[in-house]
């Protein structure tokens with residue numbers, strides 16, 4: 156999910172305690188426990204075989220004889236569509252993202268004992284992040300193999316969201332379940348000149364076309380640790396240079412990011428990479444422009460925008476990245492103006508962490524606010540997620556919450572009509588001793 160310049164000026168409160176009953180990150184505990192049981196058994200058997208025999212050893216030996224017959228659980232693989240919990244696929248811990256050593260003045264962090272200790276005591280946080288990232292990789296693998304022109308955006312969005320719900324084990328239908336894990340924000344399916352924040356509302360009949368450039372921006376969270384990662388899909392090779400530009404720009408941003416790095420320096424490097432490309436479409440050559448009012452952003456627990464921005468053009472502010480922070484590094488390239496404005500019907504919303512405690516006179520707004528707090532807390536959602544919870548006729552109340560400054564609306568962001576925009580995005584963890592590109596995969 157993108158952050159737009161000027162809409163995001165308010166520094167969001169970081170303390171979400173009241174709104175978010177938090178679950179313990181019990182990732183993969185089941186599988187792990189059963190593994191341990193097995194190895195304990197092995198140790199018992201070994202002790203018996205070594206002849207520390209007593210009267211119990213006979214019984215233990217019988218047990219051992221049975222053991223070779225015990226069918227070893229087949230290694231589980233992901234289904235198609237994805238419905239197998241990743242905690243079952245990785246009972247002993249989740250894959251680590253791409254680790255990149257800090258450089259220059261921060262090179263000492265790689266081996267520094269204090270920094271390594273700080274990193275180790277953060278293991279729950281890391282496991283939650285890596286679980287979410289693995290879900291993201293597996294769901295997007297399904298998306299990349301199965302999304303084809305002719306599908307409706309509604310089918311595509313539901314496919315991604317149901318994959319995310321199944322793999323995290325949070326279908327989000329019971330009160331509070333969405334806050335423990337599952338969908339981290341609405342599935343962005345933004346086509347052509349629409350750069351970000353488009354997802355279908357109920358009744359949307361939009362069909363993906365052969366010539367479309369679709370940004371797929373979806374989120375996975377485990378215990379409020381949101382993985383924010385996006386890619387662009389095309390079905391015609393003529394867009395290849397546009398995609399190459401944005402991929403290069405995002406990887407440049409990821410490479411430049413680090414503790415004590417000024418965000419303006421990252422923005423300048425991103426723009427330079429992006430704007431070294433051009434793309435030829437139907438006989439006309441376009442320079443690829445970085446969309447100057449879209450930004451990457453930091454992420455805090457249960458909030459997709461923590462208050463810091465990562466520009467994608469030069470001239471940004473001198474705010475520095477700090478140890479322990481999490482950033483969504485995302486860049487957008489365009490064949491148009493390189494500047495987006497709000498347009499079209501809103502679908503994306505989130506409860507503001509700093510929402511004023513104003514008395515609401517509209518009854519439907521009060522009851523809707525209650526539903527939002529109990530089901531999403533400050534995690535972003537869209538109208539379809541209210542529909543599936545059985546909410547009806549909520550638009551008046553919803554608009555009232557937006558006007559009251561309690562809920563923030565994130566309208567679709569569009570460049571000029573006829574232009575094409577592309578996006579790539581990863582979530583990075585600025586761990587004390589190493590930078591982890593947690594959402595990195597073989598695909599991007």
Ligand SMILES: [Co+2]
Pocket residue numbers: 156157158383451452483485580
């Ligand atoms: Co984002």
